[in-house]
Amino acid sequence: MSATPVYVICSPTPQVGKTMIARLLSEFLLLKNGKVLSFDINLREPSLLDYLPNITETADVIDTYGKMRLMDPLIVNDGFAKVIDLGFHAFDEFFKMCEEIGFMKEAQRRRVAPVILFVADTNRVAARSYEMLRRHIPPRALITVHNEFVLRSQLPEALDRGHVLHFSALPVFLKIYINRLRFSFTGYLRQEKDSSSELHQWIRRNYTIFRDLELSLMERSS
Template sequence: MSRRKSITIVCSPRQRIGKTLIARTLTEFMLADGRAAIAFDLNPNNTALYGFLPRNTARADIATTRGQMALFDELIAEDDVMKVIDLGDEAFEKFFTLIRQIGLAEEAQRRGIDVIALFIADPDPRSARSYAQTYGELPQIKLVPVHNEFVATMQDYMESFPAPVPGERPVRFPVLSPFLKSVVERPGFSFDDYLERHAGQRTELHEWIERVFVEFRELELRLLLRELKGSITLR
């Protein structure tokens, strides 16, 4: 994620660890900030993101060559739209294999588009191996570990997901209480609309949304700093 044009991939090879919720809040954060944004739902058997944000979500299918070309053409299109990808676990390996094969990250870089991967960490060793592999094989991507408090309360496993820049902290995604979860999963619920309708109030959900949005805004600053450090090093 960046204030420059970006493609942000919310990903993990594991199931049910919050990918769709994070992609959804990230998309709404961008929209609330006045940016044009579209999310791509890459969950072959579950289009939950599309159900929540139908006006700002496109279904994508990489099972066919035609579907792959359509998606990648959209991602690097000459427009000012921020792109968010909700990458389902079933499509995880194939998607990153395709990125390597077609050189999407390099082409995006050439066009001035940041490619960011928000990788949701978890205690399973297979996730740590996938994280390391992604970092090693796709150095052009800005890899960012995410600690979702819903996955585990202990952060010991985060040591297996080191930030590419020493000292840079992971994104911390706060857990929703069961009651709040039931609220945000109602059809048609919008985080941005909720903030507007409850402006000036301090509800528990209001504070949760604000905390998430602050995490995304601070991430933008960290990525900007990472870029500046990289340019100074190159000189």
């Protein structure tokens, strides 16, 4: 069995489009593999649980019990891809926990492939947090996400050193449209007859980004 991917979408700052990326990735994996397990570690609403309640569980890293409930399924090579929408409030505690329990090494031993998708921002907190991750996360497992709707300028040089995923910005009226709780990216692809529409192309392009990412992970673990 190839390694089971665990995607951690994270940022130490709020309002960077983290949950949108988690939604896109979760729906892509569900469409491609027929299954996915997502975890919502957020305080504010709407969160991943509100958008995808059928495949999402709530989790926390406040106490030992919460940490164990979260980590137990993440360390199993069951072919069941996992997605974690990690709220900014839990960023430091989550990665502190990972370091304390040796999560990256244990994951490698059990053929689990953690992938840290760090959603970029321009502030000092983001830069410091990214440098912290670079010291503890293998380069292949640390990927920067450039969400152009939030960060329209070029990436800060400190965050543009390795693998980068670029997500283009949508017009504001389409951004409002996809933020509706009942909106489904895959559902839109299936229902919209005009495949040349801007939103249709945007979703397909982002699904292709995730497909290529998954293929690169499979090549590494083979």
